[in-house]
Amino acid sequence: MKAKAVSIIGGTDGPTSVFIAGRSSKRKPLRERIRQSIYRHRRRRMAKKIDVNPHTLEEVAVYAKKKYHAKEVSKTSKRYTEQYASAKEALIVMHKPELLGGLAKITRPDVFDETAAQELYRQIQLRCEMAASVPDCEMPMDFHIYEIKTEDGRMEMDIDFKWDIFGMSYSGNKKAMKKLEKISRELHLYYGVSEEDIRKETKRYSSLLTVLSS
Secondary structure: OOEEEEOOOOOOOOOOOOOOOOOOOOOHHHHHHHHHHHHHHHHHHOOOOEEOOOOHHHHHHHHHHHHHOOOOOOOOOOHHHHHHHHHHHHHHHHHOHHHHHHHHOOOOOOOHHHHHHHHHHHHHHHHHHHHOOOOOOOOOOOEEEEEEEEOOEEEEEEEEOOOOEEEEEEEOOOOHHHHHHHHHHHHHHHEEEEOHHHHHHOOOHHHHHHHOOO
16 A cells, blocks of 8 residues: 655644755756756746635634545544544644643754664653653644545544644555545635635645645
């Protein structure tokens, strides 16, 4: 089974995970530079096609249920509890880092060896545990997972109505992946953007543009 994850974490001001790679002194290969140039061109082209047509996440959920028969994943399932914990930790890091003390920002070591890797893992585990122990009143959420199934594939849509989290992941064979990718693009387009999103190039606008350009 092939898998692909396309995630928009946060709407207008939701949390966003950022992965930063160190700069290399070596020039990027020609193939990579061509690929990036094509992507930038596609991104500029897609930007011209985005229209103002925003919907709320509540409307997105209703639309997915009606058109694609999306089913909500039980909040008692292992999958839900694990992803809820992950989303909660991300929200705390973004909005209330003081609740995590010195673990709010975990620094990756410059050089990896067994000791450094163990220490990094220890800090990550500690932060997960600390985030899980934060009372719901300190970090209220309205987190839901919806599942869309096709003959040979499955899509998962993660939404938090309070924090404007909107994320998707899907897996399946080649034929299913193509169909699920099309559904993903449609749902992101249905969520849409406002005039203000376009004018200010908000995270919601940037995320939609990224999905359309992929």
